[in-house]
Amino acid sequence: MTITATGLTATRAGRTILYQSEMRIAPGERVGLVGASGSGKSTLGHALIDTLRAAGHGVAHVPQSPDEALDPLRSMAFHWREAERALRSPPCPARQQELFAALRIAGGDLCKRPWSWSRGMQQRFVIALALIGTPDVLVMDEPTSALDPVVAAGTMDLLDRHLAHSDTALVLITHDLGLAARRVDRLMVMDAGRIVEDAPTAQVLASPTSGAARSLCAHRNWLELPC
Amino acid sequence: MLSVENVTVRRGRAQVLNDVSLTLAPGKTLAVVGESGAGKSTLIAAILDLVRVAAGQITWAGAPVRRCSPALVMQEPRRAFNPHLSLRRSVMEPLEAQGHVIDTSHLTTLCAGLEIALDLLDRRPTEVSIGQAQRVGILRALIAAPPLVLFDEPLSALDAVTQKHTARLIADLQREAGFAALIVTHDLGYAAAYADDIAVLRAGQVQERTPAARFVTAPQTDYGRTLRDAAFALGALERVA
Numbered sequence: 001m002t003i004t005a006t007g008l009t010a011t012r013a014g015r016t017i018l019y020q021s022e023m024r025i026a027p028g029e030r031v032g033l034v035g036a037s038g039s040g041k042s043t044l045g046h047a048l049i050d051t052l053r054a055a056g057h058g059v060a061h062v063p064q065s066p067d068e069a070l071d072p073l074r075s076m077a078f079h080w081r082e083a084e085r086a087l088r089s090p091p092c093p094a095r096q097q098e099l100f101a102a103l104r105i106a107g108g109d110l111c112k113r114p115w116s117w118s119r120g121m122q123q124r125f126v127i128a129l130a131l132i133g134t135p136d137v138l139v140m141d142e143p144t145s146a147l148d149p150v151v152a153a154g155t156m157d158l159l160d161r162h163l164a165h166s167d168t169a170l171v172l173i174t175h176d177l178g179l180a181a182r183r184v185d186r187l188m189v190m191d192a193g194r195i196v197e198d199a200p201t202a203q204v205l206a207s208p209t210s211g212a213a214r215s216l217c218a219h220r221n222w223l224e225l226p227c
Numbered sequence: 228m229l230s231v232e233n234v235t236v237r238r239g240r241a242q243v244l245n246d247v248s249l250t251l252a253p254g255k256t257l258a259v260v261g262e263s264g265a266g267k268s269t270l271i272a273a274i275l276d277l278v279r280v281a282a283g284q285i286t287w288a289g290a291p292v293r294r295c296s297p298a299l300v301m302q303e304p305r306r307a308f309n310p311h312l313s314l315r316r317s318v319m320e321p322l323e324a325q326g327h328v329i330d331t332s333h334l335t336t337l338c339a340g341l342e343i344a345l346d347l348l349d350r351r352p353t354e355v356s357i358g359q360a361q362r363v364g365i366l367r368a369l370i371a372a373p374p375l376v377l378f379d380e381p382l383s384a385l386d387a388v389t390q391k392h393t394a395r396l397i398a399d400l401q402r403e404a405g406f407a408a409l410i411v412t413h414d415l416g417y418a419a420a421y422a423d424d425i426a427v428l429r430a431g432q433v434q435e436r437t438p439a440a441r442f443v444t445a446p447q448t449d450y451g452r453t454l455r456d457a458a459f460a461l462g463a464l465e466r467v468a
Contacts, residue, residue, distance in 0.1 A: 037357065037386040119263065144461070145383075148262040148413050150453055153460035175386035178416075178462025219391040221465045222416030225443055 002026045003057055003136060003169070008047040010040075018043045018193045025137060027167040032180030032201065034173075034216060035190035041173045044190065045139050048171065052137060059137045060130035065146040066122035069129070070114040076125060077110035080132075087133040099128040102162040103155075120151035127159060134168060141173045156183060177216040181205055189213040228252050229274070229292070229375055229407060234283035236266075236273055236431075243269045245431040246283070253374060256401065256408040258418030258439070260454060261428035267411040270428070271377050274409070275299060287375055295375055296325075298368035302380040304360035308352040314360075315348035318367045327371055334370065340400050341366050358389040362396065369400060378410040382417060390414075394421055415454050416463030419443045427451050 003025045010018035018040050025031060033041045045061075052059045063069055070079060084091055100106040103124040114122050123143065130138055144152035160183065163170055174180050180187060180201070187204040189197035191212035197204060208214045229251040236244040244266045251257045259267050272278045274285055276293055287295040301307040308317045322329055338345055341362045352360050361381065368376055381397070382390040398421055401408055412418055418425050418439060425442045427434040427450060435447040443464060446452045458464045 036388055149415065149457040149461055149463070150262055153457040157460065175388075176462065177387060178465070180462075182460065182462045215388050219388045220462070222391070222414075222420040222463055223443065224465045224467045226467060 003052065005048050005051040005055075008044060008051060010043045010047055016193060018047060021047075021195050023048055023171075023188070025169045025171065027136070028163070028169060029186065030163070030170040030172065030184040032172045032174065032177075032184035032187045033190065034177050034180050034187055035175065035212060036215075037175060039190040039212070040193040041175075041190050042141055043193070044195075045141055045171065045173045048137075049139055057137065058133055058135040059139060060133070060135040062123075062127055062130050062138065062140040062143050064142040066114065066119065066126050067146075069126045070122060072114055075111055075113055076108065076117070079114075079125075079129060080110065083129045083132050089133060095132060096128075099131055099162075103128050103158050118151075120147055120155060123147060123151075124155055124158065127155070131162070131168070134166065136167075137169045137171060138163075139171045139173065142175070143172070144179065145174075145176075177205075177219075178221040181220065187213075189216065228288060229409065230284075230286045230289075231270070231274065232283050232285070234270075234273055234285060235281045236269055236278055237281045238269075243431050244273060247428075247431070247433055248283075249426055249433065249436070251375075251407050251409055253407050254401075254405045255424070256410060256422045257424050257426060258410045258412055258422035259426045259428055260412060260415050260418050262454075263413075264430075265428040266431040267428055268379055269431075271299070271379050271409070271411055274377060292375070296371060296373055297375040297377060298371070298373040300361075300364050300368045300376065300378045300381045303384055304357055304364045305352045305355075307364050308360070310352055313349050313351060314355070314363045317352075318348065318363065318370060321367070322371055325371070333372075337366055337369055337400075340403070341396055358385050358393065361385060361393060365393075365397060365400070369404060369406070372404060372406075374406055376406045376408050378408060378412075380412055381410065383413060390417070397421075414463060415443075415458040419458070419464065427454065 006022045008021040021044060035041050049059050049061055105121050105124050108117055108121055172180055172184055184201055187201050188195050189210055189212050196210040197213045204213055208217045231247055231249040234244055234247045261267055273280055274292055285292055343362050382393055394417060422439045424436055425439050426436040429450055434450050437447055446455050
């Protein structure tokens, strides 16, 4: 069933930074929330998380950098147990094995603290944490910008493959239309705290209607090469 | 000509750079790409004489690089400035310290080229956007007209649209001023679009050096292909029919 979040809004210091917005997300759908820095993408992502959680939906969040998700003084095993406890789910080694295999972190030593793992493995661990409870919606905020390109591409490919067999919807927040174009079915374009365009990815890329979308499309990638 | 000859840098027992040799001719652009930990930023530190070189030598026109007063553009623009000073003071202070006479018309021309309003320089780094701060970072680097400018991930803190705009401004200024640019970047798309040559660094060693136009179609090494394919997978490069 399609999830709907209405009345999404936010103010900071008396200034509206997110105007009344609405999001509808179908099961298994992949939505890209794109726009320039300061356009309100992350704010909308946070408002969406709060609203959906208040309505009883399972929502998981993957921040830009694993540093924002992992406590440097706690072991990886501690983080896993804590996430299970937060979901009130009993320890499930089979689920852990399944997610670790899907995200290729099966070899990681859970007794170690985050900084003993590589950045790419840390970020994939955070994604695995987010997927423990099979959330209705997974919100990822610039999930690859702290990773180098080889690791970033590999991480997104693994996630794509895992989500292909799942009803978990993905909301990918990014300033990079080139990345979103590869990964999502639908694009929501933000500008100055408003959703200015909401259409299938191919349609936005082929005929953007808003100024913000036109600007993103014009600067989508660095080079286009004849194949 | 910048000449890096058989340079090795050690940190503890690890060799961060291992027998690296590269050259960069005046006015040309060399992009150094590679994954995190490949030694890219250490290469910049070695060229600037900020780390001890265990073996090899680095020269500009046959003399130590320091003598040509190379400039550096840093990754995090707002952290590259003293937060307590106006941007104008931060731009001017190194010049005054070196006894340069500040040519106002040169400043005005550079600001125009970088699309910096002159009154923006009266603000502090925290009072401007990241994109504006990075353009002032480039202004500070170019104001003394150095023959060699080193860029350490100059665009990675910027959003995608601002990245492309800033890359164009850098290229236009380089065409006018003629400095040699060594750009360290994760972003192969940027390197392919703007550099003359691409050098791939991995685990402290140069894997290949290839003209940029050829690199995107035919990298010489398996690792070069991996980097190129990642750029396609992330949408930095696009295949079109």
